[in-house]
Amino acid sequence: EAGVAQSPRYKIIEKRQSVAFWCNPISGHATLYWYQQILGQGPKLLIQFQNNGVVDDSQLPKDRFSAERLKGVDSTLKIQPAKLEDSAVYLCASSHYRGRSAYNEQFFGPGTRLTVL
Amino acid sequence: GIQVEQSPPDLILQEGANSTLRCNFSDSVNNLQWFHQNPWGQLINLFYIPSGTKQNGRLSATTVATERYSLLYISSSQTTDSGVYFCAVGGKTSGSRLTFGEGTQLTVNP
Numbered sequence: 001e002a003g004v005a006q007s008p009r010y011k012i013i014e015k016r017q018s019v020a021f022w023c024n025p026i027s028g029h030a031t032l033y034w035y036q037q038i039l040g041q042g043p044k045l046l047i048q049f050q051n052n053g054v055v056d057d058s059q060l061p062k063d064r065f066s067a068e069r070l071k072g073v074d075s076t077l078k079i080q081p082a083k084l085e086d087s088a089v090y091l092c093a094s095s096h097y098r099g100r101s102a103y104n105e106q107f108f109g110p111g112t113r114l115t116v117l
Numbered sequence: 118g119i120q121v122e123q124s125p126p127d128l129i130l131q132e133g134a135n136s137t138l139r140c141n142f143s144d145s146v147n148n149l150q151w152f153h154q155n156p157w158g159q160l161i162n163l164f165y166i167p168s169g170t171k172q173n174g175r176l177s178a179t180t181v182a183t184e185r186y187s188l189l190y191i192s193s194s195q196t197t198d199s200g201v202y203f204c205a206v207g208g209k210t211s212g213s214r215l216t217f218g219e220g221t222q223l224t225v226n227p
Contacts, residue, residue, distance in 0.1 A: 031213060042121075042203055042217025043160075056214055089158055095213065104148055104213045106205075108160040 004109030018080035025094030119208040123218035140204030148207030
């Protein structure tokens, strides 16, 4: 079974530029997550999709971050304009959905390492 | 939201030694996962263990949900075990969101 795919693996941009990251979840996984991991910390959830609908975006900085999952499969996360503090690894994860309190083990992709100069 | 604390923050071992990593959490959970983040940044699933005990080779984990902690045991450590170990929990009132601890940085020396 193929894992979660992400691209690009690395990206370097200047502040105020825009950037986009792509994620393809494990086949059949209805739930997709984007996490931000700042160096030295654990990942933090940015947004969660159930099929193509947003379930939780409470920690997404909506003035500059946006995400979509148009057909309930692939997803794109965009930052516009980028700030220095956005330098981090952006991780995509996916899981089955068997209900709010059921077994929902998450599997992570390799991440995209973003450096904002 | 739910709080997750991991200890110790850093651990240095000689190859062949055993170790125990701890994860404390502040509320009831319906999801608890242990991950190993390798030097390339990939999060590797070790255990899905909201309660009970599981073993996989040299690794085992125990979660005592009523006392709000989980333990990860590594026996006969190898240099390839080096990296950061994360505990992540999903609170019963927070849907599927995982809240991660700050991790334990493990270094195994030859």
